[in-house]
Amino acid sequence: xxxxxxxxxxxxxxxxxxxxxxxxxxxxxxxxxxxxxxxxxxxxxxxxxxxxxxxxxxxxxxxxxxxxxxxxxxxxxxxxxxxxxxxxxxxxxxxxxxxxxxxxxxxxxxxxxxxxxxxxxxxxxxxxxxxxxxxxxxxxxxxxxxxxxxxxxxxxxxxxxxxxxxxxxxxxxxxxxxxxxxxxxxxxxxxxxxxxxxxxxxxxxxxxxxxxxxxxxxxxxxxxxxxxxxxxxxxxxxxxxxxxxxxxxxxxxxxxxxxxxxxxxxxxxxxxxxxxxxxxxxxxxxxxxxxxxxxxxxxxxxxxxxxxxxxxxxxxxxxxxxxxxxxxxxxxxxxxxxxxxxxxxxxxxxxxxxxxxxxxxxxxxxxxxxxxxxxxxxxxxxxxxxxxxxxxxxxxxxxxxxxxxxxxxxxxxxxxxxxxxxxx
Amino acid sequence: xxxxxxxxxxxxxxxxxxxxxxxxxxxxxxxxxxxxxxxxxxxxxxxxxxxxxxxxxxxxxxxxxxxxxxxxxxxxxxxxxxxxxxxxxxxxxxxxxxxxxxxxxxxxxxxxxxxxxxxxxxxxxxxxxxxxxxxxxxxxxxxxxxxxxxxxxxxxxxxxxxxxxxxxxxxxxxxxxxxxxxxxxxxxxxxxxxxxxxxxxxxxxxxxxxxxxxxxxxxxxxxxxxxxxxxxxxxxxxxxxxxxxxxxxxxxxxxxxxxxxxxxxxxxxxxxxxxxxxxxxxxxxxxxxxxxxxxxxxxxxxxxxxxxxxxxxxxxxxxxxxxxxxxxxxxxxxxxxxxxxxxxxxxxxxxxxxxxxxxxxxxxxxxxxx
Numbered sequence: 001x002x003x004x005x006x007x008x009x010x011x012x013x014x015x016x017x018x019x020x021x022x023x024x025x026x027x028x029x030x031x032x033x034x035x036x037x038x039x040x041x042x043x044x045x046x047x048x049x050x051x052x053x054x055x056x057x058x059x060x061x062x063x064x065x066x067x068x069x070x071x072x073x074x075x076x077x078x079x080x081x082x083x084x085x086x087x088x089x090x091x092x093x094x095x096x097x098x099x100x101x102x103x104x105x106x107x108x109x110x111x112x113x114x115x116x117x118x119x120x121x122x123x124x125x126x127x128x129x130x131x132x133x134x135x136x137x138x139x140x141x142x143x144x145x146x147x148x149x150x151x152x153x154x155x156x157x158x159x160x161x162x163x164x165x166x167x168x169x170x171x172x173x174x175x176x177x178x179x180x181x182x183x184x185x186x187x188x189x190x191x192x193x194x195x196x197x198x199x200x201x202x203x204x205x206x207x208x209x210x211x212x213x214x215x216x217x218x219x220x221x222x223x224x225x226x227x228x229x230x231x232x233x234x235x236x237x238x239x240x241x242x243x244x245x246x247x248x249x250x251x252x253x254x255x256x257x258x259x260x261x262x263x264x265x266x267x268x269x270x271x272x273x274x275x276x277x278x279x280x281x282x283x284x285x286x287x288x289x290x291x292x293x294x295x296x297x298x299x300x301x302x303x304x305x306x307x308x309x310x311x312x313x314x315x316x317x318x319x320x321x322x323x324x325x326x327x328x329x330x331x332x333x334x335x336x337x338x339x340x341x342x343x344x345x346x347x348x349x350x351x352x353x354x355x356x357x358x359x360x361x362x363x364x365x366x367x368x369x370x371x372x373x374x375x376x377x378x379x380x381x382x383x384x385x386x387x388x389x390x391x392x393x394x395x396x397x398x399x400x401x402x403x404x405x406x407x408x409x410x411x412x413x414x415x416x417x418x419x420x421x422x423x424x
Numbered sequence: 425x426x427x428x429x430x431x432x433x434x435x436x437x438x439x440x441x442x443x444x445x446x447x448x449x450x451x452x453x454x455x456x457x458x459x460x461x462x463x464x465x466x467x468x469x470x471x472x473x474x475x476x477x478x479x480x481x482x483x484x485x486x487x488x489x490x491x492x493x494x495x496x497x498x499x500x501x502x503x504x505x506x507x508x509x510x511x512x513x514x515x516x517x518x519x520x521x522x523x524x525x526x527x528x529x530x531x532x533x534x535x536x537x538x539x540x541x542x543x544x545x546x547x548x549x550x551x552x553x554x555x556x557x558x559x560x561x562x563x564x565x566x567x568x569x570x571x572x573x574x575x576x577x578x579x580x581x582x583x584x585x586x587x588x589x590x591x592x593x594x595x596x597x598x599x600x601x602x603x604x605x606x607x608x609x610x611x612x613x614x615x616x617x618x619x620x621x622x623x624x625x626x627x628x629x630x631x632x633x634x635x636x637x638x639x640x641x642x643x644x645x646x647x648x649x650x651x652x653x654x655x656x657x658x659x660x661x662x663x664x665x666x667x668x669x670x671x672x673x674x675x676x677x678x679x680x681x682x683x684x685x686x687x688x689x690x691x692x693x694x695x696x697x698x699x700x701x702x703x704x705x706x707x708x709x710x711x712x713x714x715x716x717x718x719x720x721x722x723x724x725x726x727x728x729x730x731x732x733x734x735x736x737x738x739x740x741x742x743x744x745x746x747x748x749x750x751x752x753x754x755x756x757x758x759x760x761x762x763x764x765x766x767x768x769x770x771x772x773x774x775x776x777x778x779x780x781x782x783x784x785x786x787x788x789x790x791x792x793x794x
Contacts, residue, residue: 035703036719074495075698258705266702267722273702280696281688282456282718282731283704284679291712295703298457298719299688306706313703 002082006139006196007119008052009107010043012127013060013100018246020371021380021398021418022346023062029127030065031250032329032347034257034266035297035310038069039244040127041275044085048076049271050135052123054083056113058106060090060099075276088113102214104221108206114199122202124195124217130253130264131241132271138235139196148201148230149222151175152194154237164190165218167234175232178223189234191218192241201230240264248374251344254310254327258293279313279330288319297330304334318353326358335387342393343377351379352387360392363414372396372416380418426560428504428540428621429468432524433461433548434481439667442786443765447486449665450478450548453733453750453768455678455687456718459490460665461548462696465497465506470692471556473544475504477534479527481520484510487548496697507534523637529628535621543624545639547615551674552662553687553694554616559656563618568654570623570644572597573616575662581673585666586612587640589655597653600645611655613640614662627651661686672765672784675731675748679714701734709740725755739774761787 016028023031029040040057047055055078059066066087072078073085088110090099100106107114107124114122121142123135133152142150153167166187168177179185195217205221212220226232240263244250256262266273279299285291290305297313304321312330317323320337328334328345335353342358345351358377365372372378372394379385380398389406391397392413399419403409411417433450440449450461461478468476476499480487494506509531511520521527528535528545535543542563544556554573563571574589588609590599601607617639619627631642644653661683663674677683687694701720706712710723717723720735725742732738732749739757747761750768755761759772763780767788772778778787 075700260707267705267720272700274700277698278693280457280694280698282716282733284684285712285715285717285727287714289712291706291710293706293708295705296717297703311703 004054004083004117004119006052006121006123006135007054007056007083007114007117008043008047008123008125008135009110009114010040010047010055010057010125010127011103011106012040012057012066013063013106014128015061016128016245018371019244019250020247020368020378021396022247022250022344022378024380024398025062026065026381027059027061027063027127028245030062030069031244032312033130033244033250034254035295035312036277036279037273037275039130040066040069041273042130042132043125043127044070044076044078045271045273046131046133046135047123047125048078048274050133050137052135053078053080054117054119055085056088056110057085057127058088058100058110060106063087063089069276071276075274077274083117086113102212102216102220104206104209104215104217105212107202108210108215111203111206114203119199122197122199124197126193128243128245129192129241130244131237132239132264132268132273133194133237133241135194135196138194138237141235142196142198142233145172145174145233146231147196147233148198149225149232150196150235151222151232152192152237153189153234154192154241155188156190158185158188161185161188161190166190169234173234173236175226175234178226180218189236192237193218195222201225247344247371247376247378251327251342251374251376255308255325257310258295258308277313286319289317304336312347329381340377342375343379345379346381346383348381349379349383349385351385352389354388355385356390357385358393359390360413362393363412365394365396365414365416367396367416367418369394426540427471427473427542427544427556427618428535428538429473429476429556430528430534430543430545431461431464431468431476431478431548432527432545432615433478433487434484434521434527435547435549436482437666440665440671441668442767442788443668443671444483446483446767448480448483448548450480451483451487451490452549452665452671454551454665455675456716456731456733458694458696459487460551461487461490462497462694463551463553464546464548465499466692466694467546467552467554467556468544469497469499469695471544471554473556474499474501475507475538475540477507477509477531478548479521479531480508480510481527490697493697497695509534521637523642524639525628525631525642526637528624528639529632532625532628535625538621541620543619543621545615545617545619547664549665550614550616550662551665552614552658553660553690553692554658556616556618559616559618562656563654566595566654567652568596569619569647569651570653571618571656572644572653573614573618573658574611574655575614575658577610577612583607583610583612586664588612591655595654595656597648597655600640600648602640602645611657614658614664616658617644618656668765668784668786672748676729678716678731679729699734710738733768 012029078085281299283300286303289302296311300315303319318336326343329347332349338355375393384400386403499506636642704721711726713728718734733751745762747764755772756774758775771791
């Protein structure tokens, strides 16, 4: 067997509940992003671009979309005889059966996967950020420092540092203290949730803390290692790194892609982002279409107008429809003459003709004001919106809705129309 | 597993002018995101034919590069899969493929080592969707020795460079006319054949022995009376790329919604090598009308009635009308392009004017890039 110096463990089991109905049926790492990608494509592509060809993907919440997306890893060249990508769901053991109860617990339950490869180092990653990072460089740094653990960190604006877990280091970047969401931060180096462990250190810590309930890297493993005097270093990353954990940040990160010179460049030949794409065909822009600042995925047909938007693959925007400041994901249809403003429309949604979406006064969402905010209209996947309805701001729609469910043909700002369990 | 497939992709045509100086016709980019051979290959895999040989010869590098991994057409199989056969010098043979029959016969091992009863022969330059099983079933039902897939040419397509076919009331072919000078017959052979594997070996052997290396004259016309050769009329779009005009028209046909839908939206799909390009990007100055745009393209200028392939950069104040821009072309600010085919990896300089007057202009302007 070819010896692997470093393998990656990618935590992809989280729901990402702050993405509201977008994660109703799919895990957050499988949510679409940027016209053709899914969030997990970024860490997976980083892995292969960094020469890490053995990746365990830990899944738990709604894994179907993730499983079909990853498959045997062909798009990332992770279909290997030895190594490659392995999906690692929770499983029943002879003595007990439990879910993954925390990030470190999930890794602990897959100790044998790591033992099988017996690497020198283990890279632990999350599946919910948009960034390009060379993990090989971080590994070189880890080795140079003769470190036991290296945390990737990023400098954040001082005024925002109190929202993050920050690290305080000595002059050699060795971490001396951790502060979780400090009121008066003494450092602006935020932990990115990306760790390189020397395998022996990780194994020992996981076994020692195996009884810890909800064992978590940030809360348990790293403090434990730090307290016993392990060499824990901070690696400073200075590229683009975007959390897309809320609908607002998810929307903003998508919108950044359409800048003339975007700060996050998908067109970079030397660090490609790979994805599984069923769609190969080109897009068609009709004779009376208008497109003004947009990125548009393969196979989409535009007969109407698109302004300042991110349009996924295989979308149809019918004649007379106007889409503004919105994200429309794979396979959705926007009916003729429909106006859409500042909406996130998930995959395979059918919006009828002559609708007005995202209009009117802004009012807070009455159901989940912390999730559905910033004036966004959020439509969950496979939803249907009937012809001719008007939908206000800070609204959420999920399910196959019919005209009767819109009083006077209107869903007021701040209202929600979520039909659960509507499978026929 | 009733059949194996052979795709003839070695051909070249002087009527493609400079376009094929770099690549075989089968490797010509088509419809924004594909290569010509993708259509035959996808038809094979969609017909559950899982063992396919592609015979290449002329300018095959680009084609081999396109086919370097067979996984995109789902031919990454342990059993069968995709075979690429370029001519090779052996103890017995030191010739290039001297014709279509010779190309197949030089690879007779492939036929002899297979156990499937039928062979589907197709060419790599046809743009169409066809379930070959339907042809095989018709072939079995009619007790034919050879079945030739035919189609009726649409209005406006010159029939003089095709082989026209006349059939009797039982669909048996009674006459072939290669490249008729004057003929009103618009039913032509598509170059797609179904034949029993053993019969193919036997007929090829006889033909080669008589120094006839061409499949049409050595097998079809020669055995027209002795063997039962039937026609299978194919419905739907079919186009064969052999001239610059064909190539241009075929690409422009995809601007027609019905044709586009028949390829892109109706089952089954056409597959191609995946290039991992980002979505197309439209900056605020972009104006695009009635055009196909492939992935990785960045548009700043005006594009009308055109097909833009992958990874094209269209600068500010550029106008492109009624043109085909192949892969990885850079069109610098202020250029004007009309009635052109711009070759892959070309660079059109700032403010340049390239206009095809009366006919399609092929623009091949390379600047070395590394």
